[in-house]
Amino acid sequence: TFPSLDDSSTITLSVIVPAYNEEERLPTMLDECLDFLESRSSIPYEVIIVDDGSKDKTSEIGLKYGKKFGSDKVRMLTLAVSRGKGGAVREGMLRARGSQLLFADADGATTFSEIVKLEEELSKIDQDGQGIVCGSRAHMQDESIAERTLFRTILMYGFHFCVWLFAVKNIRDTQCGFKLLTRDSAR
Numbered sequence: 001t002f003p004s005l006d007d008s009s010t011i012t013l014s015v016i017v018p019a020y021n022e023e024e025r026l027p028t029m030l031d032e033c034l035d036f037l038e039s040r041s042s043i044p045y046e047v048i049i050v051d052d053g054s055k056d057k058t059s060e061i062g063l064k065y066g067k068k069f070g071s072d073k074v075r076m077l078t079l080a081v082s083r084g085k086g087g088a089v090r091e092g093m094l095r096a097r098g099s100q101l102l103f104a105d106a107d108g109a110t111t112f113s114e115i116v117k118l119e120e121e122l123s124k125i126d127q128d129g130q131g132i133v134c135g136s137r138a139h140m141q142d143e144s145i146a147e148r149t150l151f152r153t154i155l156m157y158g159f160h161f162c163v164w165l166f167a168v169k170n171i172r173d174t175q176c177g178f179k180l181l182t183r184d185s186a187r
Contacts, residue, residue: 014098
């Protein structure tokens with residue numbers, strides 16, 4: 001049974017991992033994530049894996065981790081119909097128990113220990129229980145350009161310019177799947 005975001009928090013950190021057909025990448029991400037979280041034994045946590053209607057064994061993998069670590073630490077939420085990444089994140093957030101909620105992509109593109117930096121920044125800006133901190137891969141931009149085709153690089157810069165022009169001017173990497181927010185902000 002999942003609690004509601006409207007309930008009071010009962011743990012410090014909820015990690016929401018949206019996953020669609022991630023049976024290949026999910027174990028690597030979960031191993032890194034759970035190794036790090038277990039090393040911080042004084043901080044109660046949960047990991048909620050949200051399977052967004054996968055056709056592969058994503059849910060089976062999540063359930064294995066739930067058995068290994070216990071359902072109080074790793075919970076699997078399987079959506080029968082895909083709601084898209086945003087829908088999967090929302091469903092996970094709505095069922096989180098933490099006072100802080102981290103959205104982390106299943107691809108493991110961000111080193112999980114980077115959460116410490118997000119926690120430090122969130123503690124600086126938390127105003128009356130409100131705060132959101134976004135991770136960034138902007139410092140890796142030069143490395144990743146070499147792995148993209150010229151066309152994809154042009155599309156990427158065009159997208160970033162449109163986001164900057166029409167929406168967010170002070171966040172360099174809006175698409176980074178590593179965001180930490182307070183429970184109140186998630187509501």
